[in-house]
Amino acid sequence: RYMYSDEIDLEADTVLATLYAAKKYIVPALAKACVNFLETSLEAKNACVLLSQSRLFEEPELTQRCWEVIDAQAEMALKSEGFCEIDQQTLEIIVTREALNTKEVVVFEAVLNWAEAECKRQGLPVTPRNKRNVLGKALYLVRIPTMTLEEFANG
Numbered sequence: 001r002y003m004y005s006d007e008i009d010l011e012a013d014t015v016l017a018t019l020y021a022a023k024k025y026i027v028p029a030l031a032k033a034c035v036n037f038l039e040t041s042l043e044a045k046n047a048c049v050l051l052s053q054s055r056l057f058e059e060p061e062l063t064q065r066c067w068e069v070i071d072a073q074a075e076m077a078l079k080s081e082g083f084c085e086i087d088q089q090t091l092e093i094i095v096t097r098e099a100l101n102t103k104e105v106v107v108f109e110a111v112l113n114w115a116e117a118e119c120k121r122q123g124l125p126v127t128p129r130n131k132r133n134v135l136g137k138a139l140y141l142v143r144i145p146t147m148t149l150e151e152f153a154n155g
Contacts, residue, residue: 008030008033010033010034010037012041015034015037015038015041016034016038016053018030018034019031019034019035019038019053019057020057022034023057031057035059035061035062038050038053038054038062039061039062039065042065042066042069043069044069044070044073044076044077044080045076045077045080045081045082046080046082047066047069047070047073047077047080047082048066048070048077048078048080048082048083048085048086048090048094049082049083049085049086050062050066051063051066051067051070051086051090051094052085052086052087052090054066055089055090056087067097067099070094070097070100071097071099071100071101072101073101074100074101074102074106075101075102075106078094078100078102078106078107078109078110079106079109079110083110083113083114084113084114084116084117084118085117086114088118088136088138091111091114091138092137092138092141095107095111095138095141095142096141103147103151104142104143104144104146104147104151105147105148105151105152107142107143108142108144108147108151108152111135111138111139111142112131114135115131115132115134115135115139116131118134118135119131119134122134
C-alpha cells in the first residue's frame with residue numbers, strides 16, 4: 001500500500017518484515033519509517049532482538065540505540081525472552097561487551113538460557129553436552145573467573 005499512497009500504518013508484529021521488504025526492494029523512505037518505529041518501541045525486553053535485527057539490516061543508528069538500552073538495563077535485557085531469540089554472533093558480541101552494567105553471573109545465566117533455547121530450535125535434547133556444543137566459543141567468552149564460586153555452582 002505504501003508504494004501507491006505514501007501512507008504507512010506500522011505495527012509491532014509486522015514492522016521487521018516490512019523493513020526487510022523495504023531493504024529488498026530499495027525503498028529508503030519506508031525503511032526509515034520502520035527504523036523510526038523500532039526506535040520508538042525500543043525497550044530492554046526487546047533490545048537484544050532489535051540489536052540482532054539492526055545488525056542484519058545494517059542499521060547503525062538503531063544498533064547504537066539498542067546498545068544504549070542494553071548497557072543501561074543489561075540485567076533486564078539479558079533476562080528477557082527476546083535474548084534467547086538472538087543469533088549466535090550477536091550473543092558473542094553481547095557477552096564480550098565491556099559496558100554491560102550487570103554481574104557476570106547474569107551473563108552466564110543468560111547464556112545458559114540461550115543455549116537451552118538453541119537446543120530446542122535445533123531439535124536436540126537439552127543436555128549439558130548439547131548446550132556446550134550449540135554455544136561453541138560463546139561459552140569461553142563468559143568471564144567465569146570474575147564470578148564467585150557460589151555463583152558459578154548455582155548457575
